[in-house]
Amino acid sequence: MxxxxxxxxxxxxxxxxxxxxxxxxxxxxxxxxxxxxxxxxxxxxxxxxxFPTPRQIIYHKQNIILRSELSCLNAELQVVESQLEELRNRDDRFYRAILSLDPIPSSIRGAGTGGAKPGGILQNLRDPGMVNDVSQRIEKISSKMKIQSNSLDRVYNKAVKNQQLLAAKPSINPISPGDPTWLTSGYGYRNDPFTGRRTAHHGIDLAGNYGLDIHCTGEGTVTVSQVSRNGYGKEVVVDHGFGYTSRYAHLQDIHVEVGQKLKRGEVIGTLGNTGRSTGPHLHYEIRKNDSPVNPMYFYYENLSAGEYTLLASKANLSATPYQPMAMSQK
Ligand SMILES: [Zn+2]
CATH class of the missing domain: 1.20.5 (Single alpha-helices involved in coiled-coils or other helix-helix interfaces)
Known part of the structure; x- marks a missing residue:
């Protein structure tokens, strides 16, 4: 050596x-x-x-398995992201569009998804690349889910409100199409049948036979059920909510009382000639926020006589049985 x-x-x-x-x-x-x-x-x-030690061999195998599981998790996250994107599209283009809600801007949908670095034990990893990626994707998905969830809550509330509005808004003829009636006076200015002077007529007049059933035109609560001092004779006023009221005047009989809840199609009285009236007819009036509007614009549901009868029978079946009211006749 x-x-x-x-x-x-x-x-x-x-x-x-x-x-x-x-x-x-x-x-x-x-x-x-x-x-x-x-x-x-x-x-x-x-x-x-x-010649790795047995422990190193176990760690190596575990490492391979973990990497494989992370890859699977990444693939599953991609599926969740696609489904979330599909839900977002349906929300903006369909649900919100139908209910006249504006789409949520991308800046809001993407808010809080900047990909913050993971905290805790993940910070101490020697090679956090894949784990970081999965962690950030989960955080983004979670944030988008919260925004989507809030959006669907709003859509649901708007749909419920729309449903209530649709049920309440006056939208049918107060007399069944099966009962013969004719329009004797429209909405707007006309020559008063008593004075001959040109005056505003805040409703429509439907002439017909005495005793025809008069139906409530939308869900609501009776606020007036009386003999009017203003020429309406026996009249009923229903508050439908959302600013809408409807008046049924010159009735022969009244079948409802103040405070009573009514369904669309429920009978509120019969056609008559009471008050300031020149013949048997119904004066039908609709107001929005206390301003008169033309009732002819509120016949949304163009029901046939059969459909009208079915609607009325359903409404009257569930109605409280009529008890004649003690009213003073003036
Ligand atoms: Zn009238």
Missing amino acids: FVRKYHINPETLCYERVRLNRSQRIRFLVGFSMGLILLAILMRFGFERS
Whole structure:
């Protein structure tokens, strides 16, 4: 291992062995020792790499499994993101459009999805790349879900309100199409049948036979059921909510009382000639926020006589049985 070195002595011309002095020996020994240590370290690493310990083998397998599971999770997240996107499209283009709600701007839908770095133990991972990605995607999905959930709550509330409005708004003829009636006076200015002067007529007049059933034209509550002092004779006023009221005047009989809840189609009285009237007819009036509107614009449900009878029979079946009221006749 150690090679002896010789040199020629110029005086004796003989070969002499080269001998190291003390400091050279120390340097040699230190260098030699360090070389040995370095060699030992390299051999250990090389051995471990070539022959991993059982624990390293288990960790390695676990690592492969975890990476595989993360890949599966990423794929599943992609499916969830697609479904969420589909829901967003349906929400904006269908549900909100039908209910006249504006689409939610992308800036709001994307709010809070900047991809914050994960906290906690994930910060301490040596290679957090894949875990970070999954964590950020879950955070984005969670944020979008909250916005979508709030949007669907709003859609639901608007739909319920619309349903209530549709049920309440006056929308049928107060007399069945099966009962013969004719329009004797329309909405607007006309010559007053009593004075001959041109005056505003805030409703429509439907002439017909005495005793025809008069039906409530939308869900509501009776607020007036009286003999009017203003020429309406026996009249009923129904408050439908949402600013709508309807008046049925010149009735022969009244079948409802103040505070009574009514369904669309329920009979509120019969056609008559009471009050300031020149013949048997119904004065039908609709007001929106206390301003008169033309009732002809409120016949949305163009029901046939059969459909009208079915609606009325259903409404009157569920109605409280009529009890004649004690009313003073004026
Ligand atoms: Zn009238």
